[in-house]
Amino acid sequence: MPIYRAPLRDMRFVLHDVLRSVALADLPGYEEATPDLLDHVLEEAARFAEGQLFPLNQTGDAEGCTWDDGVVRTPKGFREVYRDYAEAGWIGLAADPAHGGQGLPQVLHTAVDEMLCSANLSFSTYPGLSTAASNAIAQHAEPWLQALTLPRLVDGSWSGTMCLTEAQCGTDLGLIKTRAEPDGAGRYRLTGTKIFITAGEHDLTENIVHLVLARLPDAPAGTQGISLFLVPKFLFADDGSLGTRNSVTCGGVERKMGLHASSTCTMHFDEAIGWLVGTPHKGMRAMFTMMNAARLAVGVQGLGIAEVAYQNARAYARERLQGRALTGAADLDRAADPLIVHPDVRRMLLTMKAYTEGARALAFWVGLSLDRHVCHPDAGQRREAGDLVSLLTPVVKAVLTDLGSEVANLAVQVWGGHGYVRGNGLEQYVRDVRIAQIYEGANGIQALDLVGRKMAEDTGRLLRRFFHPVAEELEAAGREPALDVLAGPLAKAFGRLQQASLHIGSRGLADPNEAGAAATDYLRLFGLVAMGAMWLRMAKAAQAHLAAGTGDEAFFQAKLHTARFYMTKLLPQAQALALTIFAGAKPVMVMPEDGF
Amino acid sequence: MPIYRAPLRDMRFVLHDVLRSVALADLPGYEEATPDLLDHVLEEAARFAEGQLFPLNQTGDAEGCTWDDGVVRTPKGFREVYRDYAEAGWIGLAADPAHGGQGLPQVLHTAVDEMLCSANLSFSTYPGLSTAASNAIAQHAEPWLQALTLPRLVDGSWSGTMCLTEAQCGTDLGLIKTRAEPDGAGRYRLTGTKIFITAGEHDLTENIVHLVLARLPDAPAGTQGISLFLVPKFLFADDGSLGTRNSVTCGGVERKMGLHASSTCTMHFDEAIGWLVGTPHKGMRAMFTMMNAARLAVGVQGLGIAEVAYQNARAYARERLQGRALTGAADLDRAADPLIVHPDVRRMLLTMKAYTEGARALAFWVGLSLDRHVCHPDAGQRREAGDLVSLLTPVVKAVLTDLGSEVANLAVQVWGGHGYVRGNGLEQYVRDVRIAQIYEGANGIQALDLVGRKMAEDTGRLLRRFFHPVAEELEAAGREPALDVLAGPLAKAFGRLQQASLHIGSRGLADPNEAGAAATDYLRLFGLVAMGAMWLRMAKAAQAHLAAGTGDEAFFQAKLHTARFYMTKLLPQAQALALTIFAGAKPVMVMPEDGF
Secondary structure (H helix, E strand, C coil), X not given: CCCCCCCHHHHHHHHHHHCCHXXXXXXXXXXXXXXXXXXXXXXXXXXXXXXXXXHHHHHHHHHCCEEECCEEECCCCHHHHHHHHHHCCCCCCCCCHHHXXXXXXXXXXXXXXXXXXXXXXXHHHHHHHHHHHHHHHHHHCCHHHHHHHHHHHHCCCEEEEEECCECCECCCHHHCCCEEEECCCXXXXXXXXXXXXXXXXXXXXCEEEEEEXXXXXXXXXXXXXXXXXXXXXXEECCCCCEEEEXXXXXXXXXXXXXXXXXXXXXXXXEEEEEEEECCCCEHHHHHHXXXXXXXXXXXXXHHHHHHXXXXXXXXXXXXXXXXXXXXXXXXXXXXXCEHHHCHHHHHHHHHHHHHHHXXXXXXXXXXXXXXXXXXXXXXXXXXXXXXXXXXXXXXXXXXXXXXXXXXXXXXXXXXXXXXXEHHHCHHHHHHHHHHHHCCCCCHHHHHHXXXXXXXXXXXHHHHHHHHHHHHHHHHHHHXXXXXXXXXXXXXXHHHHHHHHHHHHHHHHHHCHHHHHHHHXXXXXXXXXXHHHHHHXXXXXXXXXXXXXXXXXXXXXXXXHHHHHHHHHHHCCHHHHHHHHHHCCCHHHHCCCHHHC | CCCCCCCHHHHHHHHHHHCCHHHXXXXXXXXXXXXXXXXXXXXXXXXXXXXXXXXXXXXXXXXXXXXXXXXXXXXXXXHHHHHHHHHCCCCCCCCCHHHCCCCCCHHHHHHHHHHHHHHCHHHHHHHHHHHHHHHHHHHHCCHHHHHHHHHHHHCXXXXXXXXXXXXXXXXXXXXXXXXXXXXXXXXXXXXXXEXXXXXXXXXXXXXXEEEEEEECCCCCCHHHHEEEXXXXXXXXCCCCCEEEECCEEEEEECCECCCCCCCEEEEEEXXXXXXXXXXXXXXXXXXXXXXXXXXXXXXHHHHHHHXXXXXXXXXXXHHCECCCCCCCCCCCCCCCCEHHHCHHHHHHHHHXXXXXXXXXXXXXXXXXXXXHHXXXXXXXXXXXXXXXXXXXXXXXXXXXXXXXXXXXXXHHHHHCHHHHEHHHCHHHHHHHHHHHHCCCCCHHHHHHHHHHHHCCHHHHHHHHHHHHHHHHHHHHHHCCHHHHHHHHHHHHHHHHHHHHHHHHHHHXXXXXXXXXXXXHHHHHHHHHHHHHHHHHHHHHHHHHHHHHCCCCHHHHHHHHHHHHHHHHHHCCHHHHHHHHHHCCCHHHHCXXXXXX
């Protein structure tokens, strides 16, 4: 049976020591978000995740969601735990108090989300989609629609979806065919079929509001002719009481590789009644404004799975006796030594640990930047934080989900044959996290967003938001003997990233395929450097504690060891990625189509 | 629905043009193995794999093997297709004609095996285990036992297993507890429980012979006290007719991540009757002598899945319309361009193609070396070929299975959400191939075999068998302008491999953890260089055809393009791996156990 203990000590380290969360309470609106309050919330979330969500993870996978004539049932126990989750207020943790939310910082929401994903990734998708839908509604819907829907999404009595994908298009939403006809009374009638709709139908809430991309009759072709609509499962009166069933039906749930307890639905809209959200034909823009948070959330799915996979690999490596240490038996009283004595097993564990903790620091940093972007009293600071969020969002989404898969697979490898057996729970992590590399914009699309959009914006303004502070931190670290050993490899990789940025920037102008062919390697390089920068910050914070003699020495020493492992054993990938980028687009583009 | 067409054109290219199979018929015993005959056998195998095995792959996954009170049933259709497979003589393709085999070369068996694994990996495990068991019996059992069992294993009326793993040990077989007591009549009584026994029980054959590792009463502790026994499901008379049921029972089949149609059994031996195979206490050695072929076969599993996954990704990338080429619409008559116009999709496809074809050349080369090792009339040549096989076997096993997983995951990524859905068949490849990185010696163990055993043997004699010809080929290629562009990057990576070998060789002597910590990175580096050497050979063969104007230009040009992609876009990983190796063991070993 797998285990999970929320990594509260590590989370506190990142929040308080590395990101200096004490400054959060200085932001208007977050006056109550003191470190003590954050810790309290984290402890409550940990209790819920460990005690209620985690026990349903394997049973949910085994049972899955069932579809019967349009009715979808979630696995045993999900209804009860969802009710408790909603009643405890977790769905509205970061939501506006005006709608019943708790108005707590996004970075705290990110930390709680990590626990949710570690404990039960399938479950996390239901409140996750409600949050995504709420963001879109809060930013773009008319006030009366906000007033009716948001309190119910926040208190969990209703849930939300995002209906984008159709059979013929996922990435290229310009191909959407679903139509919306005005009914003359300010409403619209939607007709079409959406697929892969997470939480499209289920038995957890009394109503579901679908945010649907569709075309108005006069819509231009392509992405410039797509509008966003809110289409509820049940129509509602002005007081929110439920009326007749809308003509939205679930045609089936997908049988998938993993994430079995999350319903993935085919949704038929048959002249279903809906309301326009935002401006006609500007639906894509409305989607994009809420995408940063959603993409950060998917990145956190990768982080959550990495954490729980690592914990289980570590536990097994300590317990399982197999072979003897290469330098001679470590424990003659036992028939064999534990796996953890073997350098190759330690290499796997440290890879998992370094990636997971680096990923956490990066995700939390972006979460904190979201808070600063929204709440900081200074416009320049808000803009700077917003730039960082824009730049790092595709990196977090793609790199953290890629690493989530990598770490889950390493955990299976540490467990050996026992990792491949279903009852032990390890292989489920591999299956569950795999979709995170695909949905909410496949990782290749994130890479194109980074090189095609974010890099180019205002001739590199976003890049400078990241490059300048990292350059300063590297310079400062170079003057501290204890950190210099870490700063050296990072400076080298950082140099490669800067060269690669210039290379793509100049080549990509002349030939967009140059940017396209380099995109995925560049995003990975960026992510490695960004996590390296996080490790430098973590090492600095740990070093400060050690120098001050604040106790907990083993914890801070472990941070320094892991930072060193990251810099010397993982970051060298940056050299190879840079070489690959410099090799240009020709090796990719020269092959004729029938040569494949 | 997934597709599969046996890659006969590519196989012929490797066999005839790259490996010059024409020389096979010069080897004593292989007089009939002319290129024409090889082609004929390949075509027949392709017909069987495509027409009979492939259609059962998805249904077998969905249905799985069932266990009922000790009886194991394979999925619908498996019995019939197994009977046809056996009757056509495929199981004995490379087996000794003295036992009813066809006595054809191992390299041909490797090619046929690739098709089998592409078409139906689960099915392949049943004949695969029979072959493994036959090899052990042929090399170590007494003649009477060989005469009774081998013809039946070869004609497929019986099947075989390898019973090694127990609950407390997989990698460390020194911990085995199963006991064997002599019964005074030349037989033994075996008692114990084995787990993860592939094909341990099923309904395909009338009898099953288990090769079981167990301890004799006077056995020394550890691996020096393990003996090998043959234990049949049904006892048999001297004429091979079946007698009473032996006390071997199947306690259950595992529910696994994948490979559902391959039965993975818990086997209970309760004073079961068996015969010693080989020398008392030398069972491990008997196992090892057959392991080269078995490990090569598992590597081919990775290759087979990579091939079929690539084919499906390629087909989807050509058909699926999504987005427009970055340089402007490629096909204005259609609503969107096919995926294959996008550089990042091409990058994924070329990665898959370059790895798969490089893996094939490497696996076939090792297969051919096995033939030369067994049949060459010159003792020096036999020894040289045997050295190459020993050296490259762990590389083939680990690298090809790692790449099999990587390529299968890339195929899912090309398919996007549709790749994650079970009915489309792509995710099955990810689930099925994952175990190949674990069984038959986990890939970390292969790496230790390479650095701890193979590198060290006779102060690097095995390494020189590979290094010398590669150095010569690089030098020759450097003089040919058409190949020089490929030789440059390969020479650089080859230089890193030589440096890394020296580094590990010298450091590992002083501290075995230095070798252990570098092992996995070194094996990967070795595999990248070995596949690079294969790509240089393939490019040379393609270039020769183009220069001679033998036709089929597009095919040979595609080989040159893929070679260039490999050298410039994949081989740079060698630089990072070398840096990681040079960083030494300290970053891995310094962490205290409670710091993880």
